[in-house]
Amino acid sequence: MTLSLMRFSSSRKNGTGRLLQATQRQLVTKVHNRTETANVAHQSGQAIAAQHIDMVYRTGNQSQTVLKDISLNIGSGTIQLLMGPSGSGKTTLLSILGGILSPTQGTVSLLGTDITSLSKRQLAKFRLNNIGFIFQGFNLFDALTAVENIVVALKMKGVRPRAARQEALYWLDQVGLADKAHHLPKNLSGGQKQRVAIARALAGNPPLIMADEPTAALDSHSGHVVIEMLCNLAKQNDRTVLMVTHDPRIQSVADQVTYLEDGQLQSPEASSTDELHLPQPQPWPRSA
Ligand SMILES: Nc1ncnc2c1ncn2[C@@H]1O[C@H](COP(=O)(O)OP(=O)(O)O)[C@@H](O)[C@H]1O
Ligand SMILES: [Mg+2]
Numbered sequence: 001m002t003l004s005l006m007r008f009s010s011s012r013k014n015g016t017g018r019l020l021q022a023t024q025r026q027l028v029t030k031v032h033n034r035t036e037t038a039n040v041a042h043q044s045g046q047a048i049a050a051q052h053i054d055m056v057y058r059t060g061n062q063s064q065t066v067l068k069d070i071s072l073n074i075g076s077g078t079i080q081l082l083m084g085p086s087g088s089g090k091t092t093l094l095s096i097l098g099g100i101l102s103p104t105q106g107t108v109s110l111l112g113t114d115i116t117s118l119s120k121r122q123l124a125k126f127r128l129n130n131i132g133f134i135f136q137g138f139n140l141f142d143a144l145t146a147v148e149n150i151v152v153a154l155k156m157k158g159v160r161p162r163a164a165r166q167e168a169l170y171w172l173d174q175v176g177l178a179d180k181a182h183h184l185p186k187n188l189s190g191g192q193k194q195r196v197a198i199a200r201a202l203a204g205n206p207p208l209i210m211a212d213e214p215t216a217a218l219d220s221h222s223g224h225v226v227i228e229m230l231c232n233l234a235k236q237n238d239r240t241v242l243m244v245t246h247d248p249r250i251q252s253v254a255d256q257v258t259y260l261e262d263g264q265l266q267s268p269e270a271s272s273t274d275e276l277h278l279p280q281p282q283p284w285p286r287s288a
Contacts, residue, residue, distance in 0.1 A: 110131075
């Protein structure tokens with residue numbers, strides 16, 4: 001992580017670049033300090049562990065079992081895809097693994113902490129410090145510029161305004177949007193908005209990144225660019241990524257693919273792409 005922050009471009013000539021360079025050393029130290037706890041968990045090699053997860057949605061007097069006895073382990077620093085047909089329970093599982101939903105049964109351990117035993121307040125704090133979320137619809141504040149969207153997220157994590165702004169600019173530069181820092185979302189393309197959302201998810205250095213169909217609202221080329229960017233930055237910074245996707249081409253950048261069908265995990269042998277009626281994986285197109 002520190003190494004990749006140090007890789008910050010030294011060739012920048014504009015004012016923003018100089019400001020970022022001047023604060024780079026300070027930022028590296030601060031980010032490092034904030035992640036000490038997470039690094040201890042990283043040493044155990046396991047980022048996400050779920051045991052016997054069941055999820056039943058109740059609406060009125062109707063109930064629907066959406067997840068059935070899900071157990072999985074995800075290693076630290078890996079890129080994991082969660083795939084499966086629409087309605088198979090992917091968003092529900094991601095929400096449970098991300099501490100947004102409580103399972104009806106079972107336990108979830110993130111970075112060595114059993115999040116299913118935390119109070120609401122403890123869980124909210126844990127999520128804030130340890131998980132960066134990326135959503136299909138970007139979820140940016142329309143009235144805030146790109147940099148302000150990231151600053152707000154960092155301030156919620158307790159970062160002081162000046163440092164938050166410096167770090168926000170750093171991450172915007174990392175996703176290639178330094179020149180769009182002061183643009184409102186309405187003046188950005190879909191791919192650019194998702195790059196802001198990626199910068200926001202990475203800012204504050206959460207060890208876990210969770211993304212629910214991050215390319216669904218993008219055209220194919222923009223989708224590949226943002227996923228490649230997310231995966232490269234995650235790898236460089238030793239983050240664990242869990243991403244729901246329908247796009248079989250993304251499989252080529254993943255360390256592991258988990259298939260969900262009708263609320264149950266499919267064993268690797270039983271879950272060929274043919275059985276799920278998915279197209280065969282295509283080679284990853286390099287972005288220009
Ligand atoms: N909040 C909810 N209340 C009731 N049923 C829900 C809720 N969210 C999802 N479901 C149902 O759970 C099933 C799985 O949904 P979801 O996890 O969104 O699947 P996926 O992301 O794979 O499309 C669907 O049948 C959906 O209608
Ligand atoms: Mg979904």
